[in-house]
Amino acid sequence: MKNSIKLFLTILLISLTSCENAKVEKNIKMYSSTWDEIINKGNLDLINDTHFTEDITLVMSPENIVGIEGFKDYYSNFVTGFSDVEFTLADVFGQGDKIVKHWNFKGTHSGEFFGIPATGKSVNVEGVTLVKMKDGKIAQEQDFMDNMVFLQQLGILSNPENVGIINGLYNAFGAGEIPNVLAALDANVIWNEAEGNAYADGNPYIGPEAVLNGVFARVGADHEYFNLANIELHDMSNNQVLATLRYQGKLKKNGVIFDVQAAHLWTLKDGKVVAFQQYVDTKKLADISKK
Template sequence: MKPSIILFLIATGFSFLSCDNAKTDKNIKMYTQVWDDIVNKGDIDKINTTNFDENITAISSPENIVGIENFKAYYQNFITGFSDIKFTVVDVFGEGDNIMKHWNFKGKHTGDFFGIPPTGKQVDIEGVTITKMKNGKIAQEQDFMDNTVFMQQLGIASSPENVSLINSLYNFFAVGDIPNVLANLDANVVWNEAEGNTYADKNPYIGPDAVLNGVFVRLGNDWNDFKLTDIKLHEMSNNQVLATLRYNGTYKKTNKPINAQVAHLWTLKDGKVTAFQQFVDTKQLANAEKK
């Protein structure tokens, strides 16, 4: 092959590569600016046929979101659902009409979000979006993020640490380590004994000291061999844990034993117990206390 032909082919290849890079750079610049305007500036009307293909598709489950109006309505939930929004493109790169971005979304849930009423929770979530462009417009998007973490931050789904924390409290109680039980209670914990229980006379107990003096000290003074048995923990929504168990012990003044059915409902936030509600067979307790 003649050198002139080789040089022509090389030059042509570089020309195509240069054009492709220029196209990708243009797509990325447009794409990044549009989403900055939509999310950070709240300019939802940037979702239009100038920036998006008329058949824009968000790959989603159980069904895709198709068309400008549906796509716009979907993202309106983020604009009206959150305040103090900060949307950051951590990294973005592409090839031809394909773009991938790594993003971070921060905001405070102060409005309706897909039917979820405001929780006042702060969210800080990261994800990745794969995008396809068509004729310089955004044609298809698919988001990848940890929805479980997102729901946990909103307080809708429970933290996976809740059950293990409550289990540790029962273990501390079993060996008489009350200081560690109290250390896992929020400073303003709201503690309620079951109605009809003798210790419900000062409901609600607010704060660890109140729980110590109003419940735990009295338990130690009133009962011999007081134990919690057959403990089963059940993870609930809204950062709650339900415990089903039994109380065993002997009331000191009457020497009468109990084997009572019990349920405890624990509410947690940020790794601390914020509320406790006891449910117990109070008739059995009253019979044991009765001379």
């Protein structure tokens, strides 16, 4: 008798587990295909009461988004704000009415995104979403992603490493390590000296070699010494760093010693300098050269 009961309970447990697994698999399949259609194919009409509960809730701060229309409005920003979209699920698993998805989103910011005008920048971000299902429909979602990285890729926030990169560049220049300075420049860097500066005759200098020959070599040839002093770095938006500093040097041709205020605006991308703009008192430099 006891063996019969054990056998019955075992069969019942297997049956219940099988049913539960089938339910989870069905939920995952429905969930995955729905979001593939919505994001990759831009089919926002699938955000309806067939696939989502009427009170579908997106958990977020400071206030949750509740209801199909609000939910659709929110995700329309991703569909209309980005082109060349690739939304992939790296992993999806579930238990009961809960699903966890690990996803990757790639795209080009080519349209308005939550009021942000198109930047033309590409994004590649990963995140995790916790999902609750109800009666085979999506009832609740909560996304977790590194918003700081996302905004940095859009160019709205700067990479926090930018200041350190520029600081290292100035240190290398001060130590006479010009190859290390050039290594910090992008292969197609656009370098502009201040208008009116003698070295602006080659503007814009394109590429590290042009900067070396058109600016650095000439500075070295024209001066007994040339130093950068009182350097202060200021982190800016759009992956830019502003440096305020002074040029201190001695001209070879007339022996004049000078101390001139200057500023440099650096633009970076992926850890490399892609643009440089110099600002300096060019009249003072010209007057010094004439003495």
